[in-house]
Amino acid sequence: MKATNEQTVLERAKQALNDEFLRNAVKLTTEKLKNGRLSAAKQLGNWEEWRERARQIRQHTIAHLDYYLNQFADQARKQGVHVHFAKDGKEAVEIAIRIAISKQAQTVVKSKSMVSEEIHMNEALEQNGIESVETDLGEYIIQLAGEMPSHIIIPAIHKNRKQIAELLSRDANETLAPDTAVLAGYVRKKLREKFLAADIGMTGCNFAIAETGSIVLFENEGNARMVSTLPKTQITLMGMERIVPTWDDLEVMATMLPRSATGQRLTVYMSGITGPRRPDDGDGPEEMHVIILDNGRSLQLGDPEFQELLHCIRCGACLNACPVYRHIGGHSYGSTYSGPIGAVLKPALNKNVLEWDDVANASSLCGACYEACPVKIPLHDMLVYLRRRKNEAGAGLCSEKWMMKGFKVVMAKPHRLRAVLKAGRLGQMPLVRDGAISAHLGPLKGWTAYRRFPALAKPSFRERWPHLQAELKEKARRASVKEHVQLRLKQIREKRTKKTGGNRDE
Amino acid sequence: MKVSIMITCLADAIYPKVGEAMARILARYGIEADFPQLQTCCGQPAFNSGYWDEARASALTMLEAFQESDFVVTPSGSCAGMIHHYYLKLFESDEARYRQAEELIDKTYEFSRFLVHVMGVTDVGAHFPHKVTYHPSCHGSRLLGVKDEPLKLLEHVRGLELIPLPYAEDCCGFGGTFSVKMSDISGAMVSEKVDHVLETKAEVLVGIDLGCLMNIAGHLRHRGQSLRVMHLAELLDEGMGVTA
Numbered sequence: 001m002k003a004t005n006e007q008t009v010l011e012r013a014k015q016a017l018n019d020e021f022l023r024n025a026v027k028l029t030t031e032k033l034k035n036g037r038l039s040a041a042k043q044l045g046n047w048e049e050w051r052e053r054a055r056q057i058r059q060h061t062i063a064h065l066d067y068y069l070n071q072f073a074d075q076a077r078k079q080g081v082h083v084h085f086a087k088d089g090k091e092a093v094e095i096a097i098r099i100a101i102s103k104q105a106q107t108v109v110k111s112k113s114m115v116s117e118e119i120h121m122n123e124a125l126e127q128n129g130i131e132s133v134e135t136d137l138g139e140y141i142i143q144l145a146g147e148m149p150s151h152i153i154i155p156a157i158h159k160n161r162k163q164i165a166e167l168l169s170r171d172a173n174e175t176l177a178p179d180t181a182v183l184a185g186y187v188r189k190k191l192r193e194k195f196l197a198a199d200i201g202m203t204g205c206n207f208a209i210a211e212t213g214s215i216v217l218f219e220n221e222g223n224a225r226m227v228s229t230l231p232k233t234q235i236t237l238m239g240m241e242r243i244v245p246t247w248d249d250l251e252v253m254a255t256m257l258p259r260s261a262t263g264q265r266l267t268v269y270m271s272g273i274t275g276p277r278r279p280d281d282g283d284g285p286e287e288m289h290v291i292i293l294d295n296g297r298s299l300q301l302g303d304p305e306f307q308e309l310l311h312c313i314r315c316g317a318c319l320n321a322c323p324v325y326r327h328i329g330g331h332s333y334g335s336t337y338s339g340p341i342g343a344v345l346k347p348a349l350n351k352n353v354l355e356w357d358d359v360a361n362a363s364s365l366c367g368a369c370y371e372a373c374p375v376k377i378p379l380h381d382m383l384v385y386l387r388r389r390k391n392e393a394g395a396g397l398c399s400e401k402w403m404m405k406g407f408k409v410v411m412a413k414p415h416r417l418r419a420v421l422k423a424g425r426l427g428q429m430p431l432v433r434d435g436a437i438s439a440h441l442g443p444l445k446g447w448t449a450y451r452r453f454p455a456l457a458k459p460s461f462r463e464r465w466p467h468l469q470a471e472l473k474e475k476a477r478r479a480s481v482k483e484h485v486q487l488r489l490k491q492i493r494e495k496r497t498k499k500t501g502g503n504r505d506e
Numbered sequence: 507m508k509v510s511i512m513i514t515c516l517a518d519a520i521y522p523k524v525g526e527a528m529a530r531i532l533a534r535y536g537i538e539a540d541f542p543q544l545q546t547c548c549g550q551p552a553f554n555s556g557y558w559d560e561a562r563a564s565a566l567t568m569l570e571a572f573q574e575s576d577f578v579v580t581p582s583g584s585c586a587g588m589i590h591h592y593y594l595k596l597f598e599s600d601e602a603r604y605r606q607a608e609e610l611i612d613k614t615y616e617f618s619r620f621l622v623h624v625m626g627v628t629d630v631g632a633h634f635p636h637k638v639t640y641h642p643s644c645h646g647s648r649l650l651g652v653k654d655e656p657l658k659l660l661e662h663v664r665g666l667e668l669i670p671l672p673y674a675e676d677c678c679g680f681g682g683t684f685s686v687k688m689s690d691i692s693g694a695m696v697s698e699k700v701d702h703v704l705e706t707k708a709e710v711l712v713g714i715d716l717g718c719l720m721n722i723a724g725h726l727r728h729r730g731q732s733l734r735v736m737h738l739a740e741l742l743d744e745g746m747g748v749t750a
Contacts, residue, residue: 014690323677327694362688364681364695365554366644387556396556400683404557411515411546411564421519436727446689450696451724454520461513461522465541468526475533482536485625489507489537492624493576496612 009362013328025160026150026329030320033154036263037317037372044259054256055376057249058311065301065310068210068243069292075213079275082289085240089119092293096121096202096235097128099289103233105130105199109191111217111224112136113204114314115237115293117149117336121202133194135223140187144171150330150338153261153316158329191223201227201285205238206314207253208290211246214274215290218257218267225269234276234285240292241310253313256374260315296349305385306348311375312341318379321372324362333359340369340379347386353393360386403443418462425456509539510572512580512614515547516716524581524716527743528617532579534746535625539579544571548585553592555683562596569597569606577624578614581739583646584715586616591649616646617739618655618714628658632745635665639708641699641722643715644677656714656738663745669706676702680721696725703733710734712741 016022041047061068073083086092092115100108108125110116110132122143125132134143138155142148144167149155156164165178168186176182203224207216215236217224228234244250258264277284300306319325319339330338334357335346343363347356360383369379390396410416431437436452437444447453476482509532513525532539545568549561568589572578580586593607621627640660646652660668679685679695686692699722703711711733713719723735736744 010688010690013688017690017694323679323695323698324691327691327698358687361684362691364644364677364679364684364692366677366681367648368644368675368677371648384554384556387554388558389556391556400555400687401557404552404555404560407552407557408560408563411549411560412567414543414546414567417515417518417546424519436724438728443686446686446692447724449689450693450728451721452727453724454720456519457522459522461518461525462541462543464522464526465543468529469541472529472533472538475530476536476538479534479536485535485537485627486507488626489509489577489624493507 007334008357009332009334009359012332012334013362016328016332019329021160021163022158022329023327025158027326029151029154029157030326033262033316034320034372037260037320038263040259040263040265043265044255050252050255051374051376054252054313054374055311057244057252058313058375059308061243061245061249062241062301062307062310065241065243068245069240071210071245072208072213072243073292075211076275076290077213079213080288081213081275082287084289084291086291086293086295088295089293092119092237092291092295093121093124095289095291096237097124097130099233099235100125100130100200101128103199105233107131107133107194107198108200108202109133109135109194109198109227109231110139110202111204111219111227112139112155113202113237114149114152114336115204115239116202118295119237119293121237133191133198135191135194135221135227136219137184137187137221140191141167144168148331148336151316151319152314152337152339152341158331191226195226195230198227198231200233200235201229201231202235202237203228205236205242205290206257207244207250208238208242209245209247209250209272210243212274214272216250217269217271217273218254219271220262220264220268222269225271228271228273228285229283232286234273234288236273236288236290238290238292240294240297241312257313257315260313260317260372260374296351299351300348306344306382308377309344309348309382311377312345313375314341315374317372317374318369321368322363323366323368324364328362333362335359340383341377344379344382344386347390348382353389354395356386356390356395360390414462418460421456421460425458428455507537507577508575509537509577509579510575511539511541512545512548512568512572512578512585513541514580514582514585514716516720517581520720521716521737524737524739527737528579528581528739530743531621531630531739531746534630535627537625540575542571542575548588549596550585550588551682553588553596554681558596565593565596566603569603569610572610572613573606575613577620578610579617579620580614581617581737582715582717583616583643583650583652584717586614586619587645587649589614616650616652616655616714618659619650619652622655622658629662630659630742630746632662632742633664633748634741634745636710637667637669637706637708638710638712638741639669639671639703639706640674641671641678641703641711641713641718642674643713643718644675646714647675652714656712659738659742660712663742666745669708671706672702673698674702678718678721680717682717685721692721693725696721700725700729700731704731708733710736710741712736712738714738 151157276288549564553561597603679692
């Protein structure tokens with residue numbers, strides 16, 4: 001399925017829900033990754049303390065982002081790196097193209113970078129007649145398919161082995177067996193030629209270390225190391241929030257990122273790159289550029305409801321934990337970033353409230369994302385804030401607005417609620433069969449397509465209360481164990497009263 | 507000691523028996539709960555949809571209804587979670603209301619937590635000879651941290667065979683207005699949840715949140731399944747009635 005941006009999230013989700021292949025593929029892999037994370041966390045021990053430490057490091061860094069970005073840029077320049085700041089995707093792409101043209105580059109090999117996807121770097125390179133080759137296996141597959149990644153860590157998570165074999169067979173002009181070793185073998189052979197021929201290596205950046213101006217890459221396939229050692233010129237794309245202050249801080253991140261992403265204790269390769277090749281280095285690029293991208297990130301700074309978004313370390317754990325993502329896959333979200341983090345990032349990065357789609361509604365607010373997040377970003381709260389901001393801007397659904405006005409009127413006064421329940425009981429009479437409603441009517445339509453709706457009870461609890469009260473009085477009088485319980489209640493209340501200053505009951 | 511029932515709009519309108527069961531269990535321990543008539547709804551449907559003014563109007567009835575209470579007990583982890591997690595934010599610009607919200611938070615308990623942590627009861631002496639599976643609701647377990655309490659209470663019920671629910675921690679797909687606005691996604695989620703419930707071959711599904719239970723039961727009936735769905739308070743009350 002190829003997603004188009006004109007559709008709503010719900011419309012795209014409906015397509016995905018009818019795609020059994022996609023749902024099974026996503027379910028299988030997210031579950032494997034989720035279980036991997038859980039067992040890695042257990043094996044490490046003290047997971048909650050690690051999470052809290054990681055959160056503190058991110059919080060401190062983002063709170064002082066200007067300082068650490070300057071430090072990083074200064075240190076990187078001292079090492080001979082060309083540091084560029086780009087305010088948006090367009091500027092970042094222009095900088096990269098300028099470098100490529102000045103090098104008369106014909107081929108760029110790339111390791112995995114979500115920022116590159118975010119700013120559509122591949123299209124820009126191709127438009128300028130420069131071949132762009134993704135060298136991460138998953139990215140290579142979706143580049144062939146002409147799609148966006150549908151997962152932050154596993155870009156081709158929505159494809160099964162058979163679909164991948166078909167894609168690669170077309171690329172190879174021969175039939176390849178749907179066997180992992182065969183398929184990976186084909187791509188490896190093909191990419192070797194590209195690595196050797198490429199003029200520019202383009203990487204993402206998992207973390208940038210402010211104290212030494214270094215960039216750090218986590219990967220499993222060794223392709224990022226090839227990309228960052230073979231071509232003469234290296235361009236690294238990084239989001240401006242990727243910074244950590246020191247290598248000591250990286251230790252905590254290196255503990256959290258692979259475990260949260262794939263359940264690995266460490267990825268197969270972890271590269272720390274400080275500047276271009278020195279005279280006595282064995283390999284590395286002769287020239288190195290780092291493009292630091294804002295693209296809406298700085299809009300979060302100072303926003304108490306969204307600054308924590310910048311804490312994200314792009315591990316994808318929230319996607320793997322999310323039951324909505326599992327059913328609808330990444331493309332339904334209609335943006336580079338999918339899942340719970342994508343549902344918040346997509347609107348928040350562009351504070352163009354009036355153009356926001358329904359992505360923030362695509363969550364049951366179950367909180368599984370927050371629970372899985374290694375840096376404790378409260379995504380479930382942020383989704384509610386997004387909904388509120390949309391309504392405040394007058395961009396909410398009209399029908400919902402009137403329903404909520406009604407809610408306010410009714411719920412503000414108990415006698416109105418009582419009257420509405422009474423009226424509702426009369427109104428529902430023609431619809432109720434066996435204590436439930438299954439008619440597909442009005443606002444109930446969405447509900448009754450999948451479920452019966454229970455009828456309003458008669459009497460309601462508040463109507464029944466006067467009778468119940470007499471029964472309870474008698475029961476309580478006859479109770480035999482009351483002293484012990486009463487004593488506990490008294491103690492707990494006293495403890496509480498002391499804590500809050502004791503002014504409540506005076 | 508004034509222990510008050512926060513009935514929640516859902517139990518008031520649709521599941522009054524759950525409130526009755528809860529009140530009867532408390533009465534058996536000598537707690538004669540009261541029911542402040544001022545209360546309506548915690549405001550969550552409006553709050554989660556991003557209509558905070560509307561949510562505040564409803565939440566105000568809660569602040570006022572329970573001013574005199576020493577303890578507030580509710581048969582919902584989600585509504586208790588709403589109060590615990592969002593009332594301070596909801597009333598942050600009104601100092602007096604903010605203080606009232608703090609007080610309400612301090613005294614508001616989800617039913618099973620009140621039983622276990624406040625009353626100190628894990629064995630209510632109930633008898634319920636059935637195969638039972640338990641769905642831990644997301645807001646109760648994740649927002650409020652009510653995880654072990656319902657299980658402790660169920661473990662002590664005579665004759666009850668507790669069957670673990672596969673993928674228990676997965677959301678049932680309710681999510682309030684989500685179930686209507688994104689009904690296809692919600693439908694896929696509840697369908698998966700019901701598959702897991704049926705896998706257990708349990709006779710009864712029990713939970714601590716009526717939103718989730720209404721959703722799961724609604725889909726069970728939609729599929730023609732008659733498996734019994736009960737709130738924990740109903741199960742314990744019924745089981746206590748047997749021994750009394």
